Every structure is written in structure tokens, then in C-alpha cells.
Amino acid sequence: MFGPHNLQPPRGATHAKKRVGRGNSSGHGTYAGRGLKGQRSRSGKKLAYDAFEGGQFPTSRKFHVLRGFNNKWRVPFQPVNLGALQRFDDDTTVTPELLESVGILKHLREPVKILSEGEFTRKLTVTAHGFSAAAKARIEAVGGTAVVIGADQSESGATA
CATH class of the missing domain: 3.100.10.10 (Ribosomal Protein L15; Chain: K; domain 2)
Incomplete structure (x- = not known):
């Protein structure tokens, strides 16, 4: 019997939650999906934002110097x-x-x-x-x- 009360996603559309750090037999053992070394593999404070470039001068801070300035409040007459x-x-x-x-x-x-x-x-x-x-x-x-x-x-x- 079909109807809105018994809808479900098609087979294969949903996946079980990835349980990292639960041993090698879980399929996500040893490095828990974090790769080998590096700042992102360590525990502790997460990086401040997605565009973090490892301490290099961020591209987002370079652009206003290199590409000029566009005033988003400008009214074009x-x-x-x-x-x-x-x-x-x-x-x-x-x-x-x-x-x-x-x-x-x-x-x-x-x-x-x-x-x-x-x-x-x-x-x-x-x-x-x-x-x-x-x-x-x-x-x-x-x-x-x-x-x-x-x-x-x-x-x-x-x-x-």
C-alpha cells in the first residue's frame, strides 16, 4: 500500500554514520580518516575558518590590495x-x-x-x-x- 505515510528513501540512498576511532576492523582505524601527519590530523583546537592557509598570508586578505575595491552600496545612476x-x-x-x-x-x-x-x-x-x-x-x-x-x-x- 502506497501513500505519504509510508514513504522511504530508495535502497542505497542512505548510509550508516561513519564511526571513526573505533579500531582497525571498523574500516576507519589507525588514523581515523585524518590522514597521516599535519596540523589537521592533530587533536585540540580546530582551525578558525575554512580558508585557513596554514599561517600563510590569506588570499582573501590579498585580494583587496590586488584587485581594487567594489562598493556594494553604490547606487548606479x-x-x-x-x-x-x-x-x-x-x-x-x-x-x-x-x-x-x-x-x-x-x-x-x-x-x-x-x-x-x-x-x-x-x-x-x-x-x-x-x-x-x-x-x-x-x-x-x-x-x-x-x-x-x-x-x-x-x-x-x-x-x-
């Missing part, structure tokens, strides 16, 4: 220059969605930062996740507004 916004008419509200629809952005997975490169004379309301100081100054100099997504309205430069 998609840069957009002010020159690319010149194509929009005055009094347009420029959002990341609009930038994606006209092909300036490839996707909306990463935040957008506006940089000040290029010619810019349009009076626009630009909404983005970040602005360089020079870009924000240039937008406001021509009468536009720079709105930071996710910030309080008092911080973004927009008036309430």
Missing part, C-alpha cells in the same frame, strides 16, 4: 545631460518616463541624474532622482524648475 533636454518645448514637464519614451533612457530600473553638459536654453520643469549642482543652477537660471524625486518639496527647489 543613469546620466542625462542638459543638452539632451533641449529638444523639448518650453513649459514641458520632463520625467524619467518621458525620457524613456523618446529614447534618451534605455530603462527605468536605475535612478536618473541630470548633468550640466551641453547647450540649454529651455524653460522646463525637470523631474529626476538627482541633479548636479551646476545642472540645477543652469535650469533655474533660465526660469525652469528642478524637482528631486523622493525628496521633500521644501528640499527640491519647488515652491509649495
Whole structure:
């Protein structure tokens, strides 16, 4: 009779526990599966971690010197220059969605930062996740507004 109440693993899938240090006739005698000599064959304190290299300068400590540093908290922005916004008419509200629809952005997975490169004379309301100081100054100099997504309205430069 089959059912969930009498399931068992197939024959050969399970093995008896290895009983080391129980004499030669156990199959794990003499050295008890530890090999011959060396630090790992001795009794006493176990090694601190799996990557221990016998006192040699550990590879994990070398890598940050040899291979550079990657900041795991870095937020990758998609840069957009002010020159690319010149194509929009005055009094347009420029959002990341609009930038994606006209092909300036490839996707909306990463935040957008506006940089000040290029010619810019349009009076626009630009909404983005970040602005360089020079870009924000240039937008406001021509009468536009720079709105930071996710910030309080008092911080973004927009008036309430």
C-alpha cells in the first residue's frame, strides 16, 4: 500500500554514520580518516575558518590590495545631460518616463541624474532622482524648475 505515510528513501540512498576511532576492523582505524601527519590530523583546537592557509598570508586578505575595491552600496545612476533636454518645448514637464519614451533612457530600473553638459536654453520643469549642482543652477537660471524625486518639496527647489 502506497501513500505519504509510508514513504522511504530508495535502497542505497542512505548510509550508516561513519564511526571513526573505533579500531582497525571498523574500516576507519589507525588514523581515523585524518590522514597521516599535519596540523589537521592533530587533536585540540580546530582551525578558525575554512580558508585557513596554514599561517600563510590569506588570499582573501590579498585580494583587496590586488584587485581594487567594489562598493556594494553604490547606487548606479543613469546620466542625462542638459543638452539632451533641449529638444523639448518650453513649459514641458520632463520625467524619467518621458525620457524613456523618446529614447534618451534605455530603462527605468536605475535612478536618473541630470548633468550640466551641453547647450540649454529651455524653460522646463525637470523631474529626476538627482541633479548636479551646476545642472540645477543652469535650469533655474533660465526660469525652469528642478524637482528631486523622493525628496521633500521644501528640499527640491519647488515652491509649495
